[in-house]
Every structure is written in structure tokens, then in C-alpha cells.
Amino acid sequence: MIPLQHYLVVAALLFGIGLAGALTRRNAIVVLIGIELMLNAANLNFIAFWCYGPNPQKLTGVLFALFAIGIAAAEAAVGLALVIAIYRHNRTTQLDRLDKLKG
Amino acid sequence: MSLLGVGLLKGMVETARNFVGSYHDPSRLTTVQYPEERLAPKENARNFPFLVYDGADSERGLRCVACKICEKECPPQCIYIVLERDAKGKPQKHPKVFDIDISVCMSCQICVEVCPFDAIKMDTEFELSRADRFGGLLLRKPDLAKPNVHYHRLHPTEAAEVDARLAAEQAKAAAKAKPASPPPPKPAAPTIAPAA
Amino acid sequence: MANPLDQLFVLLKQWLVALLPVGLQPLLSMVLSAAAIIAVFASLFAVTTLLERKGLGRLQNRLGPNRTGPFGILQPLADGLKMLTKEDIVPEAADQVVHFLAPLVMVVPVLTAYAVLPMGRNMVAVDFDGGVLFFFAVGASTELSVFMAGWASRNKYSLLGAMRAIAQMISYEVPLVLASVTVVMTVGSLSLVRIVQSQSGYHWGWLARWHVFTPWGLAGLLLFLIAAAAECNRTPFDIPEGESEIIAGHLVEYSGFKYALFFLGEYLGMFAVSSLGISLFLGGWEAPVSFLTWIPSYVWFFGKLLGFISLFIWLRGTLPRLRTDQLMNFAWKFLLPMTLVNLVAAAGWHFSAGWSFPGALAWRWLFSAAVVGVPYLALGHALAGRVHLGPRSYRYAT
């Protein structure tokens, strides 16, 4: 089988890519995409550690990933609803234009 | 209290009845399988104009005198008429060219209404598709000329009225012309020669 | 279970696979299964288009196609030839790559979904734990393909159609999954083979133990059917296509072979969902009564599938198209509560399995039927007076 390091490296790089996107893009939706990718990188770590761990019958990693997926879905729904609400208010989804506290 | 979904079931039963019924009750099938079967022609149907001629000669028997009223009145200007002249250039009261471009014609029947000679009438022919859409849909005089019998077959009531009127006019003209010069310019009275 | 007629195709495959060296056998096994699935369901698609056109005709007192070949049986061939020889038009403003990929994203996942569907005794390409989940997971990509088609065409009708289609598919996926979950819950397995096997055996020696013969199973099948019709964009839920309003929705800019692929994908999706319904509620390959077990299992499966297809055609010939708001109201106000209630009914049925006092079966039936029936009547009563689901009133027409 493939050494665990490989999966961890993939997860770390995925996290880095997601972080770069979230930090640099102007559009709120793309920032959300970056955050989703970071969450997925964490999930990959959970699964990898579960698979290579000493006690895979415990299912801890799988269950954690399962809950993380569910919570990520909730986060995406609320986040995108926020984006839509903000768009309705300010007619833009560019994050650097949202600089007013008063709508 | 109406139960949700009962209406759906009623509809389903209705279509199921159609399905079964269409197999054992041919009267349900309203489809006319066109090239083999045809609907009986309707008397008031109309499609594109044709030229009526009396007698057997499609050239000399044309009622058209090339007065060009229809050409002038035609809204899409799809009629083209050239008057025939003899060697001396004298007009002959007869069209040398009579073309109708039926790709332009809009079947308005105005030409029929304005014609003082009942020379142009509406045909019901509709199978007009051609491989050549420019030349093929430009009908020339020989294509347009149809006997009076044809007119009677398409619109019997109307044709009978027209014949009666023409006969009356001719009789009146003959009575008036009797003292004067002997032969009328157009020889044939409206005839339904073979059909009658 | 070594009835050779029943296992005809399984034995044939085993014989063919055994001809090859051991190293290549798994590969050949996979290829054979995939080829059989593609061949069978593609021809079923051809048959269905003919059946649909003839059947719709008869439902509306018409003749249907009867010009190509005797009784028009060559019509699918003519349609196919027409589709293949048509010019493939891509709009100039379209996103070329996405426009090209959309039909593929539609067809390929649908075909993979067939891998977990059992089509007869021992006739399943991959039997793995989690088959139902796999089915719904690959089904989810259909929505993406519809969006790709709608957006890449750069046509407002396409985009509108795609938005409608996605909203509809997401809304109806919830009741579809919830209606399936009842069976998964009572059987205790996500594997479709296990689910079908759990329905083998006969009540009182003759009536099959299908889930549809329980109150929650019947309700579940009906709810599943409604959601399935919406999920595959079949009339009365074909709003995304709505020829009269948005010409053909996301298919406007497709022609020729790509359009044919979309068409194929839609029908394959319908067959797949029908097969899932058969496996979940109608006992898959099992015979309905014990004295008909001599008929091979695959005949039963495909017979039931044809029954489902005919039902869908019948529905299409009967019902008019809904409006988008009616569609959404129906999904969220009627279908979703009913599936949840049905889940409760199934749970009650499952836990009352241990009752052993006299008349227990009748009481179970009564209880389960009441749990589904009373909310149905109440919902029907409550919604019938509303604007959305009650009789329509027209402001300008009488």
C-alpha cells in the first residue's frame, strides 16, 4: 500500500491551495469554495489516519469525517445564503467592496 | 370531502378507456392517414387562383381578357400579365403571358373579387411541393388554365350562380347587339360541356 | 437454486470467463457485465421510444407511428438514423468544452448506477454493501450535467430550464431518498441484493413477501413513484423541458448526437430509478405468487420494469404539466411530510414484528395503515382548500 505520508502530503497541499484561494480571491463565493476545500483536506487526514491507525475497527475517523461532511453542508448552505443576502443588499459579491457597516 | 388524488385516478381511467377503446372501436380513431385516405373536399375551401376557360380549348377559351385589374389589385403583386397583340400591334383581349407566383400569393382572393369577367377563381389544390422552389412555384398560363368543369367540381353552387349570371349577361348582350353587327367577339357561351 | 434456465446468463458468463487465463478473468467478467448492461438497456431504450409513441397515440385515440416497417416497428431505427445524421450545432457564444461534456456527464454516471442493480438471481454486476447509497450518489451528478448544459448554451431559455430542473431535482431527491430509506431501515442493509433477498418467501404459502404488500410499503411505493417521475423529468413534472414555455429548457441548443445522448440519459435514468423501485418494493426478481416461480428471474425483473415503463407512459398520456410553484408546494408540503410519516409507519411495523397475540397481524396492519392514512386524509383536506393544490380558478377565463 501507499505510505501514509503521501495522503498527508496531498491533504496538506490541498489545504494550502484552499487557503491561498480563501486569502486572495475577491469573490465571496470563491472564498467559500476555498474553505470547503480546506475542510475536505482535513477530512482526508481523518480518513487516512483512521485507515492506517492501530485500531480501524473503532470507526472514529470515519465518523468524524461523516459529521464533518454534514457540518460542511450546513456551513455551505448558510454561507451561500449569506452571500445571496449580501448581494441583495449591496449588489456585489466582491468582498473588498463590502466596507460599510451600515447598509 | 374530496380525497386527494381521486381526480388523478379519474383521468387515468379515462385515458385507459381511450387506449382499450381505440383497438376495438375504430370510430374513436380520428386520424385520417393522408396519402392513402383523404377528407372529402369542402366546398368553401380555397388555396390559390386558377384561370377558367370555356369549351375544350384551354388557349382560346380563356375568359380572361388581360384587363390587368387583378394584377393591379393583387396585394403581394404576384400576378404578371402581358396583353396579346396581333401582327399590327392591335390588342387582342387575350393574355399572352399570365403568371402567378404562388410562393408569393397569400390566398386573399381579391383577384377573384375584382375580376369583372369571372375569369379567375380559387383552386383547392394543395399538394404543390416542388423540388425547385423558384421556377417550380411560378405557375404559367398552361398550368393555371383549368376548364369550367373543374370549377364546377370544386365549388358547384358558386359555379352554377356564375354560369347563370354569365348566360343572362350574354343573352342581354345578344339581344342588344341583334340590330347591329352580327358576330359577338367571344364565341362560346359558358359551357359545362362534358359534365352536363 | 441451480435451475439452469433461471441461471442461463450467469452460467453463460461463467463459461465464457473460464475460457481465459486466470489473470484476465476479472477483467473479462467486468467487461461482459458492462457490455450486457449497455446492450440490454440501450435496446430497451429503443423499444421504449416505440412503445411510448404508440402508447401515447392510443391513449389519445391516435394511431401512433405506423409508416416505418410493419406497424412502425422500425421507427426507433429511423429516429436513431435521423439523430445521428443531423448536423451537430454548437452556438458560437457557447462554452465549447462544457457544452461538449454535459451529455457525457449525463449518460456515464447513469450507466454506472446500473452496476448495483440486481436484474435476476445472481445477476448483478457489483454487489456491495452500500448499493443504495452508491445509486443516489451517482444520480446526483445528473443535476450537474443539466446545469452544465443549461449554462454552457448561453441561452436564456437554457438557463431558465436548467434552474428549474435543478430546483426540481433537489426538491424531489429528498422524498425519493426518504421513501427508499423505509426499506433500508426495515431490511437493515444498503445492499440491493440483500434487500431483494429479504423479500423472498411467501405469505401463507402463495403470496410473495414483497414490501409493497404492507401498508407502509404501498404508500412508500406510491411516494417513490411520484418522486421518481419528478426526478427523471417525466410528465407531469417535465417543467424543465416545458416545450410550450421555454421550448426545451436546457436542451434548446443541442442537436444531433448530443441531443440523442441526453435523450438516452433521461430514459436510462428512468429505467434505473424504476429498477431501484422494483428492487426496493416489488421484490426485484421474485415471482409474485409461489406457483409462478418456474418463470426465470430475469423475466420477472424485466416484466416488472416494462410495467413501470408502461405506467410512466400512461401517466404522461394523462396528466397535464404542473406549474413550478405547484411543483415546489407539492414537494415540500405534501411529499416530504408524507415520506416522514411513512418512515414512522415503517418503524412501527418493524418493531411490532414480535407481536404474537391473536389477531396481531390485523392490528399491525391497522396501526400501520392508520399512521399513513390519517395524515394523508388530513393533509389532503388541509391542502385541498388552498390555492396551490386545490381546484384552479382562472381570473380571466371562465
Added chain:
Amino acid sequence: MRLTFLLLAALTLGSALLALSRRRLVHCALWVAVSFAALACLYLQLGAQFIGFAQVLVYVGAVAILIVFAILLTRSTEEPAAPAVIPGWLSGISIAVLTAGGLVVPILSSSLLPAPPAAPPMVTAQALGQELMTRYVLVLEVAGLLLTAALIGAVILALKESEGRP
């Protein structure tokens, strides 16, 4: 095995990179869907079937579609005229590179990581369900509550204000 892994890893990372670097938002959404699907395949390779299919169902079937919907509803399908990145993008990139490097270097140099098992462990849906309904039932309930709250919150957030613009 190794080739499959390499292909999947390249697909995951490449499509993730494309998803965050394309200017046109719809392309971003489609690429991120590819990335999610490739990640699901990686989960399958690790023996987590249930998670893999749940990933496809939730991420490709729901989250990607949600993103697409958000893109359509905020009318950002066309290519934006303004630059796609914020002015301080270079520092953002360097932070990300530093983070990834800071993770990768220790991983590669670590000696604590367990040796790979002979075969990926098998996990049945039944075992997962047993665990969820016994040991993790409280977590499950809380997750359910959270999802319900998120559903209601999303509806309220996206609802039109009753006396807004016409």
C-alpha cells in the same frame, strides 16, 4: 495502486488549483466538483466506501449545486471586469505556501507515522450505523439539530425582506 493514487492526487490538486484560479465563477464551481469527486475516489481507495459515496452525494450533489445556484442568483456568471484577486494577494499566497510547507516538511521528515497495513480496513454500513446509534447518538442528535438550524437559518437569510424593493 500507486498509479491510481498518483492520478487521483494529481486530479484532486490540479482541479482544486484550477477551481481557485479560474476567473469565470462557473468554471470554478465545475472544477471544484471534479476535485470533490476525485477526493471521494481517494476515500474509496482508503477503504471508506460509505464516506466516499456520502462525499459524492453531499459535495457533488448538494454543495456544488448550491455554489452554482449562488453564482446564478448573484448574477456573477460573466467574467468580472475587475481583477479577481485582492491587492495584497502576494502576501496571501506566501502565507498559504508557508502553511503548506510547514505541514509538508514535518510530515515528510516524521518517523512517528505508522507503517501501512496489509489491506485497507473494511467498514460496513451496518457497523457504522451501530456506532452512530449507540456510542455517538448524542453527536448525531446535535448534528441533526445543527442541520435543522442551518436549514431554517438559510431560509430566513435568503428570504426576501417583506417590505423591500418592489
